[in-house]
Amino acid sequence: MVVILDATEGDLAKIYEIEVQSFDQPYSLKLLKAYLFLSEGLYIVAKEHDEILGYAIGLIQNRFKGHVISIATARGARRKGIGSALLQELNSRFVSMGSTYSYLEVEVKNRDAISFYSHNKYHISYTRRNYYGKNRHAFIMIKLLKGNYDLD
Ligand SMILES: CC(C)(COP(=O)(O)OP(=O)(O)OC[C@H]1O[C@@H](n2cnc3c(N)ncnc32)[C@H](O)[C@@H]1OP(=O)(O)O)[C@@H](O)C(=O)NCCC(=O)NCCS
Numbered sequence: 718m719v720v721i722l723d724a725t726e727g728d729l730a731k732i733y734e735i736e737v738q739s740f741d742q743p744y745s746l747k748l749l750k751a752y753l754f755l756s757e758g759l760y761i762v763a764k765e766h767d768e769i770l771g772y773a774i775g776l777i778q779n780r781f782k783g784h785v786i787s788i789a790t791a792r793g794a795r796r797k798g799i800g801s802a803l804l805q806e807l808n809s810r811f812v813s814m815g816s817t818y819s820y821l822e823v824e825v826k827n828r829d830a831i832s833f834y835s836h837n838k839y840h841i842s843y844t845r846r847n848y849y850g851k852n853r854h855a856f857i858m859i860k861l862l863k864g865n866y867d868l869d
Pocket of ligand 1 (some may be wrong): 739740788789790791793795796797799801802821822823826827828829830832833834836837856865
């Protein structure tokens with residue numbers, strides 16, 4: 718059974734391994750470690766039989782904006798609901814910490830991730846040009862968690 722737990726320092730090596738296999742510009746191990754402190758309570762892993770199969774990191778900005786900083790599932794464990802379970806848990810933690818919506822950046826050409834977020838009821842709000850570098854634009858995708866919201 719897959720369980721979602723708070724990430725610990727002992728999980729970092731595996732989180733980094735998943736990060737490297739998932740992104741062409743992966744976060745460094747040092748940054749992934751720094752988020753353990755920056756994202757306390759919003760840094761989670763999916764584990765099965767003690768093996769880490771995915772992770773997610775969030776931050777709350779301006780007290781009400783839940784920001785999905787990163788999410789990835791190990792290559793061999795994709796399309797089994799793990800990413801969705803991580804996202805759901807992160808969003809329920811956002812709500813319990815006062816967030817009214819959840820948002821993220823996703824590269825315009827990352828069709829797989831856009832499908833994943835759409836499946837999880839996120840909508841494209843606008844485009845942030847050159848967010849990932851020259852000619853590498855990002856969509857900002859948003860999901861309302863409760864009530865009304867403003868986008869500034
Ligand atoms: C995006 C990612 C986290 C999805 O994780 P996952 O554990 O495979 O996701 P789920 O199994 O919960 O997928 C739920 C649904 O999302 C959609 N989806 C997920 N991956 C998809 C893909 N590669 N292509 C199309 N739709 C996809 C499907 O509707 C899927 O349901 P289905 O399998 O019943 O068709 C994973 O592919 C990943 O780690 N990618 C690399 C890192 C990345 O791009 N992260 C996002 C950065 S913004």
